[in-house]
Amino acid sequence: MRDGQAMSRETLINILLAAALLALPFVAIAMEEPFYITLATRMAILALAAVGLNIALGLGGLISFGHAAFFGIGGYVAGIFASHAFNMEPMFSAPFEFSGSDQMPVIWLAAMLVSVFVAIPIGAISLRTSGVYFIMITLAFAQMIYYFAISWPAYGGEDGLSIITRNGFPGVNTANPLSFFLLCYGVLAVALLMFWLIQNSRFGAALQAGRQNEQRLAAVGIAPFRIRLVAFAISAAITGLAGALFADLNRFVSPSMLSWHMSGELIVLIILGGTARLFGPVAGAVLFVLFEFALGGITEHWQFFLGLILLGVVLFARGGLIGLVAGKARHG
Amino acid sequence: MADTVLSIRDLKKTFGALKATDGVSIDLRPGEIHALIGPNGAGKTTLIHQISGSIKPDSGSVHFLGEDVSRLGVAARARRGLGRSFQISSLAPEFSALRNVMLAVQSRQGSSFRFFGPVMADKSLTEPAMAMLERTGLAARAQVPAAALSHGERRQLEIAIALALGSKAFLFDEPMAGMGPEGSKALTAFLDTLRHEAPILLVEHDMDAVFALADRISVLVYGRIIASGTVDEIRNDPEVRRAYLGEAS
Incomplete structure (x- = not known):
C-alpha cells in the first residue's frame, strides 16, 4: 500500500536522524573537535524543548508564543538550585529546610513541577481565547516573566546566573561532554517516546480532533478546554526540563532564555522540521544548529538566510523537512 | 414531564433588533419524530444551537430527561445523550x-x-x-x-x-440537504427505524421526507411557532398554508 510506504519512509528518516545525532559526538571525538559535541548536545536539548512545544502546537494546534517562559523557568530552577547548593545557603526553611540541589534528577523534577505550576494559570486564561489572541496572551505572559527575571537582583537580574560546576547525575560524570550529551540524548529519547504514546492515545485523539474541529469535539461530549489545558501543562513540563538541561550545558542562565526570541526560535524549529511530526523537532533542531554554526561562521546576518529558508519551507514544503521527505502525515 | 424526553420552554433570543427565537416551546416524546419546519431565516438553526448549548438563550429553559440542562455547555449536554448533526457537516x-x-x-x-x-x-x-x-x-x-x-x-x-x-435524543439539522433522491429515500427509511431507539427533532426542508416521517410538526416563522400538530393538521392549517406551504404545496 502507498500509505504503508509513506509511513515506513517516515520511520526510516526518523531512524536516520536519531542515528546521525547519536553519531555526531563520536565523529567529533574521532576528528578531535570536542566543540562539535557541544553542538550535538545543543541540538538534542533544543529538540527536547521543541518536542514539548510540539504537543501544544503540533497536536493541539495551540500556537504558544510564550514557551520561552517554561524554557527559562527550567533554566532558572537549575541555576538557583545549583547556586544555593554551591553556597550552602537555604532557599527556604519552612516547612523544611531546603538548600537547593546539585543533582539533576531533583532539578529536573522541580523544573517540570514549577513549569506545570506556572503553565496551569497561564493556560487557564489563554485558552479562553483562540487564534491571534492566544498567541498574544501567551507572549504577554512570557514577557512578564522575562521582565520579572531582569528586575530580580537576587539571582543576577539582567546579568544572569552562573552555574559554577555542572550539576551531577548519579553514576554519570556530567563534566565529561560525551557523558552529558548521552544523558541529554536519553532524555530526548524518552520525551519522543512520550510524544508518540500521547499522539496515538485516547487523549491524543481528542487533542488532535480539537485542532481539526473544536465544534465536533464538543458535540461528541468532550470539552476542548480541559483537554487543551492538560496538553499545555505537559508541553510546558517537557520544555521546562529542556531549559534545565540547557542551563547545565552553558553553565549559565540569563533572562535571554525567557525572551520572545526564544519562543519564536522554538516555533521555527517545529515549522522547519515538520509540525505535529514525531521527529519534526529533531529535524528542525539539527537544521537550525547547523545553520547557526555553518552560516554564523560566514556572516553575522545568518538569520537572514534562515528567514529565507523558513520562507521556502512555509511556501513550498508545509510539512517541513519530514513532510518533504516522507510525504503527508496520515492518521489511521 | 415524565413522558417527554426533551422539553423546551419559552426560549427567547434576540440579536440586536432581530427576534431570532421569540418564546418557543417544544416537546420531544419517546419514539416520535418531531419535525421543525419553516422558511429560510425562521430561526430553526438558531433554535437547534440553543438546545444543544452552543448559543445561550436570553431566557427560557431546556429540560432533558427531566434535568434542567439550560446552564450546561455543549459537551456536557452531549455526554447526557443529546446527539446532533450539523446543517453544514x-x-x-x-x-x-x-x-x-x-x-x-x-x-x-x-x-x-x-x-x-x-x-x-x-x-x-x-x-x-x-x-x-x-x-x-x-x-x-x-x-x-x-x-x-x-x-x-x-x-x-x-x-x-x-x-x-x-444518544437519548437526536437533533438533526437538515440531514437530507444536498442529498440526491436516492440518498434521501434511503435516509428517510433509516430515520424511520431510528425513532424507536431515540426520538428525533428533525429540521428539514424536504417536505416529502417530513410528511413521511413526522409524528408531529411544528412550524416556525420569524422565531415563533405558529402551529403545531399532526401531519394532517398542519397540512390543513390555513395560517400555515398562507405563511409557508402556500406556494409549495
Whole structure:
C-alpha cells in the first residue's frame, strides 16, 4: 500500500536522524573537535524543548508564543538550585529546610513541577481565547516573566546566573561532554517516546480532533478546554526540563532564555522540521544548529538566510523537512 | 414531564433588533419524530444551537430527561445523550471515518484522559465504531479521511457519530440537504427505524421526507411557532398554508 510506504519512509528518516545525532559526538571525538559535541548536545536539548512545544502546537494546534517562559523557568530552577547548593545557603526553611540541589534528577523534577505550576494559570486564561489572541496572551505572559527575571537582583537580574560546576547525575560524570550529551540524548529519547504514546492515545485523539474541529469535539461530549489545558501543562513540563538541561550545558542562565526570541526560535524549529511530526523537532533542531554554526561562521546576518529558508519551507514544503521527505502525515 | 424526553420552554433570543427565537416551546416524546419546519431565516438553526448549548438563550429553559440542562455547555449536554448533526457537516477532516466515530465511542466510555495505549489497536473503540459505520452503510469507507468523503457520506457519518454516542435524543439539522433522491429515500427509511431507539427533532426542508416521517410538526416563522400538530393538521392549517406551504404545496 502507498500509505504503508509513506509511513515506513517516515520511520526510516526518523531512524536516520536519531542515528546521525547519536553519531555526531563520536565523529567529533574521532576528528578531535570536542566543540562539535557541544553542538550535538545543543541540538538534542533544543529538540527536547521543541518536542514539548510540539504537543501544544503540533497536536493541539495551540500556537504558544510564550514557551520561552517554561524554557527559562527550567533554566532558572537549575541555576538557583545549583547556586544555593554551591553556597550552602537555604532557599527556604519552612516547612523544611531546603538548600537547593546539585543533582539533576531533583532539578529536573522541580523544573517540570514549577513549569506545570506556572503553565496551569497561564493556560487557564489563554485558552479562553483562540487564534491571534492566544498567541498574544501567551507572549504577554512570557514577557512578564522575562521582565520579572531582569528586575530580580537576587539571582543576577539582567546579568544572569552562573552555574559554577555542572550539576551531577548519579553514576554519570556530567563534566565529561560525551557523558552529558548521552544523558541529554536519553532524555530526548524518552520525551519522543512520550510524544508518540500521547499522539496515538485516547487523549491524543481528542487533542488532535480539537485542532481539526473544536465544534465536533464538543458535540461528541468532550470539552476542548480541559483537554487543551492538560496538553499545555505537559508541553510546558517537557520544555521546562529542556531549559534545565540547557542551563547545565552553558553553565549559565540569563533572562535571554525567557525572551520572545526564544519562543519564536522554538516555533521555527517545529515549522522547519515538520509540525505535529514525531521527529519534526529533531529535524528542525539539527537544521537550525547547523545553520547557526555553518552560516554564523560566514556572516553575522545568518538569520537572514534562515528567514529565507523558513520562507521556502512555509511556501513550498508545509510539512517541513519530514513532510518533504516522507510525504503527508496520515492518521489511521 | 415524565413522558417527554426533551422539553423546551419559552426560549427567547434576540440579536440586536432581530427576534431570532421569540418564546418557543417544544416537546420531544419517546419514539416520535418531531419535525421543525419553516422558511429560510425562521430561526430553526438558531433554535437547534440553543438546545444543544452552543448559543445561550436570553431566557427560557431546556429540560432533558427531566434535568434542567439550560446552564450546561455543549459537551456536557452531549455526554447526557443529546446527539446532533450539523446543517453544514462538522467533522474532524484529517481523521478517517472510523476515527471520527471512535471519538464518540471514547467519549461515551468517559476515557479521554488516557495517555497510553494506541487507539487503533483498541478493540473496545474500533469494534463499536465499525458497527455504527455498518449500520449507516459506511463500512466500506471506514478508512477514508472525512475530508475525502462525499457530501452525502459526511451526512451519514454525522449520524453514525450521534449513534455511537448512545444518544437519548437526536437533533438533526437538515440531514437530507444536498442529498440526491436516492440518498434521501434511503435516509428517510433509516430515520424511520431510528425513532424507536431515540426520538428525533428533525429540521428539514424536504417536505416529502417530513410528511413521511413526522409524528408531529411544528412550524416556525420569524422565531415563533405558529402551529403545531399532526401531519394532517398542519397540512390543513390555513395560517400555515398562507405563511409557508402556500406556494409549495
